[in-house]
Amino acid sequence: MAITAPDPTVDPTAVPKTKGPLRRAFDRFFENRAARAGLLIVIPILLAVSTYPLWWPFGPNAIDLRAMNKAPSAIHWLGSDGVGRDVMARLLQGGRISLLVAICSVAISTVIGFLVGAVASFGGRLVDGAVMRLVDLAMTLPPVIFLLVLASIAGTGIAPTILVISLLSWPVLSRMVRARLLELRERDFVVAARGMGAGLPHLLFRHGLPNCIDILVVYATLQIANAILLEAGLSFLGLGIAPPEASWGNMLNLARSTVVLENYPWQWMFPGAALVLTVLAINFIGDGLRDAFDPRSDLN
């Protein structure tokens, strides 16, 4: 290719350098007060939950026979339960399990949702029709009953709970991803990539994924809150995390007799409050991310 040097007297690009689209989205995110508050709540919770064995003297299943159903005190900050276990230690361990289950199941369901949506939108009409009918089917199943059936098949424990929650939550995401990719497929820059010989993996991961990242991030964040609640619900019903392993859901389950509810409020109040606070904070973050990724928000 014979090429001449550009004319040095002309500077056709007197454009100020600006930030990329991702960077601008994050700037907008940090301007959002609720989202910042959400981060301020979630980050300490994550830190506490992941490091607690280093600084808290009690283990989650260690029994202190001198302290059964004791109210919060200097030794047991959040009191103890009916068999003398420290509520603070169980709360932190429960947070660990609950967040682990939530994050893993969301990661799995995000991958499933993206791939199903991608296959539907790039696979041609027949594949699209078949896959989307399957998604319709998955969406029309009543979630609670579906969850209970799945859970009773998969059993209790961490891995089955992750599996059950991830199998329940991908269809909505795959619909959103499909809609986005169907639109993207006809965009000129994707046609250009095809014209340069791009195959499906290139189209999906160089164009599809970056242009779905807003959907994925927002979905994942909001779904984490949802998954924590689902896990709590399952454990409360005795199908999620089985005792003696702690989770916020099964702590609430153990505390549901009227005697405990009336006389030992610290046994259900703290896990309940942790659950509400975490879910609320994550929802704030999710809302903030959604607004940050909305292209129209630049106009305001």
Place this chain on the structure above:
Amino acid sequence: MVDAPFLSVKNLTKYFAPTAFSRGPVVRALEDISFDVARGQVVGLVGESGSGKTTIGRSVLRLIEPTSGQINYGGTDITKLGAAQLRRQRRKMQYIFQDPFASLSPRMTIGQILTEGLDIQVIGKKSERRAKAEKALAAVDLPVDAYDRYAHEFSGGQRQRIGIARALTLEPEFIVADEPVSALDVSIQAQIINLLRDLQLRLGLTMLFISHDLAVVEYICDTVIVLYLGRIMEVAPAAELYARPQHPYTRALLSAIPSLDPLARQGRQVLKGDIPSPANPPSGCVFRTRCPFALAACAGAVPPLRATAKGNLKACIRDDIA
């Protein structure tokens, strides 16, 4: 095969059929299109909206699968190529898009956009790809520091230059330019047209130039193909076509060019009505419903594309119009 044209399109047809889940008529976007392009030539495709210009351009690069017909490119029929062969073939042929705002990914830097083709085709090392991209930027008169910026930082004309640079990085021999200037300001249009003309001459590119701007086509094209409702109406060298249009439709198109001469304005021939639906085209000659010279016989058979006295091609049964 010395005499084989560079690109030869034979009986290209494209129907858009309704899907299994929807009802509707078959849209006949292209009907029996045949033309040749010689190496180094710029061939113009002109016609109204909906006449099938873009469909031809995209079919020729197999961005749309044609319903039937052959596209012979350097001796191979690209409609029959398998995926791997087609991918190799794509190095040689590139597309320039109409809308410079839609044709560049908002999430990629200019560098990523320009090296994308080299990436896909696995050409060169990373540093070599960058060098090629910078060379292409220089070729379209953009500074090298554009490399790390995003498309939204550039104006329409600059973006169109980036689109052209992207087409050049693979060093193609054939380019389809789909209305490359119609989305731009008039002052920028001239720059881009001159740039394309310049690049075409310098790099010896063969080009299919799609436009509805007849002045632009006259300037840049060697041969012009006039389309109407998915059919070829007339094929002639640009100078010839503008001086002596043979087909009534070409005459109507040319007389629609704004003129400063009040006398020329009086002789203006204005077409009545709209282009018919390609889902339900008229019988016989598709132009007869709006043709001021139409005869009863025009509704009969489809007029074949035949040679005129000058050796050009036209699809009209009347020889007395000139």
